Amino acid sequence: MDMMHDSNFISYSDCVIRLRMSLFRNCTGYLFPSRMQAAESRRFLGAVTERMDRLPEGEWTLHRSEKMSDDEFFYYRDRGLLPDDYGRMTVPVFFYTDKNGATLFFLNREGIELRIVSSEFDPFRSLESLSDIDRRLEKIFPYAVSLRYGYLNSHRTRTGAGLEAEVLLSLPALNQTDEGSRLLKIAAAENLKIEPYICPVLKEAVCGILSVSTTALNGETEEEMMNRFSGNLGTIVKMERLKRRDWHNGMTEQIRARYRDALDRINLSMKLTLAESYDILETVRMAVLAGVADHPCSTINWLFDFLKESYLTRFRNRFTGSSEPMMYDSLRAHLLKDIFCGKAEVLCIKD
């Protein structure tokens, strides 16, 4: 296999909350989704479902959205494994594969999208997982490909490798300085899109969290794009880490005080909303990065998704052992108390 790339995994867990990557494909004999009429959409979905049935069972478990509970569906969506606007009913076909934690869904931006989300920033490994699934799918789907342009998709930036990558980044040090213009300069030169992350649950920007994304440039291969993307991410992370050094000049006391306030808030609160919890999390992150608190960054990153209702619902039995109606705000308060102010068994839960 040509993708046997040595995974140069560098941990950016102090900055990267999660990495999402997508492959876009369309099929010959069908229009792109934006031009499809209802009858053709039905024909497409019918063909897709029929072909998916031919995919050999095994390491590959398929879940179809129409057989999924709402809880499960929203869980995948909150994790970023489905687009925020992906209709539960309008596009009924959706498959999820256990092994690689990937989703395959249809008729969104392109005919077919294969997505993977990971808490670690290891784009080459994510790409390998995606390609591995894609190699099987290409045997059952007649992809629209040209020798000249590569994979044919509706938007020119997705034509070619048909690959998109996005990371959610927390950059507390850069955030406090006016380095924004420098970031935008890098973005413009390197074909990156940098924008505030809008939380689909809160429907508003989450303080200090950025979404950095890119598609392949004209003619660029997947590997070239991944090299460019991880190279640029490295530069941004370096800038952030450098800025953090300035914290020692007087900032540390301020951060320590804010951290103490956050702990007080956790200890005293019986209820915490998602927005309040995010606020606390970013304060804790700063304290950890400034060296005044000792928690793993991976826990903070993991809580970013875990504090959402869909996650709390999914794991409710592990906390409460009961199926009583969920009290999300009090559950969040409990959880944060457990993790940051003492007993931390909850940390062992993996999704």
Place this chain on the structure above:
Amino acid sequence: MKCDICKKNDAVIHIKQTRGNQTSDLNLCAECAAERGIDQKNPQLEKVLDTIFRAVGSMKETVSSGEAPAQTVYCPRCGISLGQLMKKETAGCPQCYVTFEKELNDSFFHDKIYKGRIPEAMEICRIAVQELPDLEIRLKSAVENENYAEAQRLKTEIEHKKEALRQE
């Protein structure tokens, strides 16, 4: 004055094209201009401008007459017009890449050939249609330039590729 392409932002760049005794105007915002490579330093500037003039022209005609003028080209498969495609930078179907090949190349692809991964079943076509002819041309020029080491290397590579074709 609004930008002719996005119809949203204020136009900051105004270009006049004269062809014979016909002149046409093009008004662009900074964003649309930058996206389409309108830059004094772009060696393809003339080509790029020409494509945009034609695309915007067909958009204007469609809007003003209400009825599509005879010369507007539509994709026979999905029915999208060149103007619509250029405006949203979104094709309607795989056939669009054939129908609007020249315009897409002039505005976006600039003769770049994609070299990345494609379905395994197509790799063999790529060797036959792209890689072998390309290697043969390079071999010929290496021989002409009496660069024998390079020629030998290319010959071996050609043999490997041909072997791969035979195995298929």
